[in-house]
Amino acid sequence: MTQWLRELLFLPERASTFADRVDALHYQVFLTTMGVWAVITLVMGYFFVRFRRKRVEQSTEPFHPPLSMEVFFVAVPLVVFLGWFTIGFRDFTWYRNPPPDAIDVYATGKKWMWKFTYPEGPNAIDTLHVPVGRPVRVLITSRDVIHSFFVPAFRVKQDAIPGRYTETWFIATRTGVFDVFCAEYCGLSHSRMLGKVVVMPVEEFEDWRAAEREQSFAARLDADPTRDEARATLVTQGERLALEKGCGRCHTVDGTPHLGPTWRGLYRSMQTLTTGENVVADEAYLTRSMMNPGAQKVAGYFTDMPSYFGLLTNAEAAALVEYIKSLKGEEPAPGAMR
Amino acid sequence: MSPAESAHFPRWHFFNQTTGVMSWLTTLDHKRIALMYFGAVVSALILGGLLALGIRLELFNPEPSLVDAQTYNRLFTLHGMVMVFLFMVPAIPAVFGNFFLPMMLGAKDVAFPRLNLASFYIYVTGALFTLWAIVHGGVDTGWTFYVPYSTTSVVAVAPVMLGIFIVGLSSILTGLNFIVTTHTLRAPGLNWGRLPLFVWNLYGTSIISVLATPVIGIVALLVAAEIIFGFGLFDPARGGDPVLFQHLFWFYSHPVVYVMVLPAMGVVSEVFATFCRRQIFGYKMLAVATLGIALVGFFVWGHHLFVAGQSTFDAGIFGVLSMLVGVFTAIKVFNWVMTLYKGAVDFTVPFALACFFLYFLIFGGMTGIALAVISLDVHWHDTYYVVAHFHFVMVGSVMMAFLAAVHYWFPKMFGRMYSERVALSAVAFIFIGFNLTFVPQFLLGNMGMPRRYHQYLPMFQSLNVASTMGAFILGLGMFLSLFALLWALKWGAVAGDNPFHSRGYEWNTASPPVQHNFHTPQVIVDGPHNYEGPPAAQPTAKVAHGVE
Numbered sequence: 043m044t045q046w047l048r049e050l051l052f053l054p055e056r057a058s059t060f061a062d063r064v065d066a067l068h069y070q071v072f073l074t075t076m077g078v079w080a081v082i083t084l085v086m087g088y089f090f091v092r093f094r095r096k097r098v099e100q101s102t103e104p105f106h107p108p109l110s111m112e113v114f115f116v117a118v119p120l121v122v123f124l125g126w127f128t129i130g131f132r133d134f135t136w137y138r139n140p141p142p143d144a145i146d147v148y149a150t151g152k153k154w155m156w157k158f159t160y161p162e163g164p165n166a167i168d169t170l171h172v173p174v175g176r177p178v179r180v181l182i183t184s185r186d187v188i189h190s191f192f193v194p195a196f197r198v199k200q201d202a203i204p205g206r207y208t209e210t211w212f213i214a215t216r217t218g219v220f221d222v223f224c225a226e227y228c229g230l231s232h233s234r235m236l237g238k239v240v241v242m243p244v245e246e247f248e249d250w251r252a253a254e255r256e257q258s259f260a261a262r263l264d265a266d267p268t269r270d271e272a273r274a275t276l277v278t279q280g281e282r283l284a285l286e287k288g289c290g291r292c293h294t295v296d297g298t299p300h301l302g303p304t305w306r307g308l309y310r311s312m313q314t315l316t317t318g319e320n321v322v323a324d325e326a327y328l329t330r331s332m333m334n335p336g337a338q339k340v341a342g343y344f345t346d347m348p349s350y351f352g353l354l355t356n357a358e359a360a361a362l363v364e365y366i367k368s369l370k371g372e373e374p375a376p377g378a379m380r
Numbered sequence: 381m382s383p384a385e386s387a388h389f390p391r392w393h394f395f396n397q398t399t400g401v402m403s404w405l406t407t408l409d410h411k412r413i414a415l416m417y418f419g420a421v422v423s424a425l426i427l428g429g430l431l432a433l434g435i436r437l438e439l440f441n442p443e444p445s446l447v448d449a450q451t452y453n454r455l456f457t458l459h460g461m462v463m464v465f466l467f468m469v470p471a472i473p474a475v476f477g478n479f480f481l482p483m484m485l486g487a488k489d490v491a492f493p494r495l496n497l498a499s500f501y502i503y504v505t506g507a508l509f510t511l512w513a514i515v516h517g518g519v520d521t522g523w524t525f526y527v528p529y530s531t532t533s534v535v536a537v538a539p540v541m542l543g544i545f546i547v548g549l550s551s552i553l554t555g556l557n558f559i560v561t562t563h564t565l566r567a568p569g570l571n572w573g574r575l576p577l578f579v580w581n582l583y584g585t586s587i588i589s590v591l592a593t594p595v596i597g598i599v600a601l602l603v604a605a606e607i608i609f610g611f612g613l614f615d616p617a618r619g620g621d622p623v624l625f626q627h628l629f630w631f632y633s634h635p636v637v638y639v640m641v642l643p644a645m646g647v648v649s650e651v652f653a654t655f656c657r658r659q660i661f662g663y664k665m666l667a668v669a670t671l672g673i674a675l676v677g678f679f680v681w682g683h684h685l686f687v688a689g690q691s692t693f694d695a696g697i698f699g700v701l702s703m704l705v706g707v708f709t710a711i712k713v714f715n716w717v718m719t720l721y722k723g724a725v726d727f728t729v730p731f732a733l734a735c736f737f738l739y740f741l742i743f744g745g746m747t748g749i750a751l752a753v754i755s756l757d758v759h760w761h762d763t764y765y766v767v768a769h770f771h772f773v774m775v776g777s778v779m780m781a782f783l784a785a786v787h788y789w790f791p792k793m794f795g796r797m798y799s800e801r802v803a804l805s806a807v808a809f810i811f812i813g814f815n816l817t818f819v820p821q822f823l824l825g826n827m828g829m830p831r832r833y834h835q836y837l838p839m840f841q842s843l844n845v846a847s848t849m850g851a852f853i854l855g856l857g858m859f860l861s862l863f864a865l866l867w868a869l870k871w872g873a874v875a876g877d878n879p880f881h882s883r884g885y886e887w888n889t890a891s892p893p894v895q896h897n898f899h900t901p902q903v904i905v906d907g908p909h910n911y912e913g914p915p916a917a918q919p920t921a922k923v924a925h926g927v928e
Contacts, residue, residue, distance in 0.1 A: 052843070233834045
C-alpha cells in the first residue's frame, strides 16, 4: 500500500529516518483529502439532481441550521487539522533536535556551489559523503545570498543564511547516491547549483575520510612544504587562530571567567543574557557572538567585544567554533575556579 | 436560462447618459470607474498569462531552449509581479466591488467618488511605472524580493519598489472608500444582518488592505533605501538581518492572499444563493468566518519561514494559527454545499464556475493545510508543490470566482447575454487545462523539483511536458471566454433586468443600470436572497421617505 502510494505520488525513495515519518503523515493527509473531496462531490451531486429547479420563480423555504450542525461544521475540521498539526509538530521537534553524538559537517553555500567541510578534514565541493545509519548534522551557512540545502530523498531542507549558522540532520537508512538541490532562488545558475550525497557503509566512510585527509595533506604540503600546519584539523587551526587574533586577552580556556566568558565547557552550556533570556551556546550562537557580539550578550560582563565580521572568514569562524567545542567542561585546568 | 420575451434594452443608462472620452476619463460614477478598472486588470491578466505561457514553453525541455537563464528569471519575476500586484489584488474588489458595492447597499455611489477616481489613476500610474521599472531595470529577483539577493543584485530594484508603493496606495484608498461606504451609505432597513455576503467579504478585504498594505509600502521603501543609501538593515555584512525582511514581507504578503480570496468567496456566495434560490446556508457562520479569516490571516505569516531558521516554538505557534484559517475555510465550504439542500438548483455558467471554485478551493485549501503541517513543509518548501498549491488557490479558485463574477454580472453590467454554450465550452477548456497544468506540478514538488528552475534534471521532464500542454489548453479556454464575452457585448441577446431571477439587491434596477443606479430610493425590507413566496415589490418612493 505505502509503496503504491509512494509511486502514485511520485515521491523519491525514502533514505532517512525522517523521511519515514514525513511520508507516513503525508499519506494520511493525502488520503483524507481525497476522501473529503469524494464525499463533498457525492453530496453535491446528489443535491444537484434531487433539488433541480422546476419552475423559474420557484419559491424555497428558508432553512436555519441547527446549532448541532454548526458545531459539527467547526469541530470536524478543527479536530482533524489539529491532529495533523500535533503529529507534524512532534516530528518537527524531533527533527530540530539532533542527537549529541552526531557527526558534524559544515556546508557553505555560495553562488553556485556547496562546499562541505569535515572538522578534521577533508573539504569537498558539491559532494557530501556520509556514513549510513549514523546521525549526521550539517551546519549550514552562506557566503553571499540565501541558499537552501535540500535533499529530497531525506526529506530535509534548511536555508543557508549569510552571517548565521543553521542546522539540519539526518540518519541515512540506505547506501546510495542522492541529489542535493538549492531550493532558495539565488540568481543566474540557481538551477545548476546541484550536489550529491553519497551514503556509504560506516567502515568504507571511515577509510574514505582517512584517505582523503592524507591526500589533501599531501596536496597542501606539495603546494607549500614550509607550512607545518597543513595537517591541521579545524581544532588545531582554531587554536592557532585564537592566538593570532588575541582571543585570549579576554577569554580563558581553563574555566576561569575573565573579561569575557571562559571557553572551557562553553559549548552547549546554558547562558543567561543581559536581557534575562537563556540561550544554549551552540554553533549558531557562538558564530553570532563573533560577528555581532552585542546582539546576545552574556550577563555579568562589562567589556564590549568588537565585531569580527569581515575579519574572520567562514572557515576561520568554523575553526574557532570547533576549537571551543573541543574544550570540554569535564577537564578543567588544575586550580581553576569553577 | 434564456432572457424573458419581454426583455428590453433601456433607452437611458450609464453608458449613454453622458458621452465622449472626457466623460469617461473624468467620471465620478463608480460603475464607469469599475469598467475602466476592468479594462486595466484584463490587460494585466493577458500580459501575465502570455508570460506564463512563455515560462511553460521554456520548461518543456530540461535543457535551456527558448531563453537563457537571465531572461527566464526576468520572465517569472514579471509574471509574478503582474499577476499578484496588477491583476489578483485589484481584480474582484476594484472591478466588481466598485460596480456592485454601492448597488448592493442601495446607494448612488461610493462614499468618496473623487477618491475612487484618484485610486484608479494611482493604480494605472503605479502599474505603468512598475512595468517600466521591471523591464528597464531587468529585475530578476522573483516577486518576493528576498534580500540579500535583491539588495546586492546589479539590477535596478529600487524603482520597482517605488512602483509597488504606488500601487499599494491605490489599494489602501479603495479599501478605505469601501469601509466608509459600507458604514455610511446603507439604504434604510439595510442593517448589518442583511448585508449581502459579497459586501461582508469586501468589508473584510478592505480591512486587510488598509492594515496590511502600509507594511509592504514600508518594506518597499526600506529596500529602496537599503539599495540607494546603504542602510544595511537587511545586509548581514553590515550587521543587518536578512530574515527580518522575510518577516516584514510575509506580514503583508500572506494577508494579501486573503485580499484575493475573500472577494472570490463573496462572489461565490452570491452565485450559489442566486442559482440555488436560497440565502446561503449558515449566513451568520459565513460572515463570522469571513472576519475570522481576515483577523487570523494576520498572524500566520511565519509559516513561510519554517525552514528559514525560525525557532521551533515560533514554528509551532504559526502552525496552529494556520490551521484556524483552514477551519474557517472549511466552514465556508460546508455551508456552500449545504446551500443546495432543499434549494432550486439551476445549472448555468456562473453556477458551474462556482462549483469549480469549490473544487479548487478544496484541493488548494487542503494542500495549504498540508503545507502548514510543519514536518511536511520541510520537504515541500520552495518546491513546485508550493507553486501548485498557490496557483490552485489564486488561479484555480480566485480565477474561477472572477470568471463566475464576470458571467453572473455581465447581463447586469452590459444589458446583454453571452452564448451559454460557447461560454460553457470555454469554461470546460479552462477547467481541464488548469488541472493538467497544476496537478503535475504537485507531483513535481513531491519529487523534489525546486521552484524558479530554469533547467532541470531529465527525470522531471514528463510531468513538465504535461504541465506545459495543460497551460496551453488553459490559455485557449481563456481566449475563447474573452471572445465569447466581447461578441456578446455587441451582438448578445438583450438580457432584461433580471435574467437570473436573482433577489440580490443589485438586481433591483435596469440592466445596464441608470447613472445613479436606481430609479427610486431603495428601502430594504428583507434579508438578501429571500426566495420564500413571490418577489417583494420595491416600496414606492413615498414609503421610502416615510410618508404614508
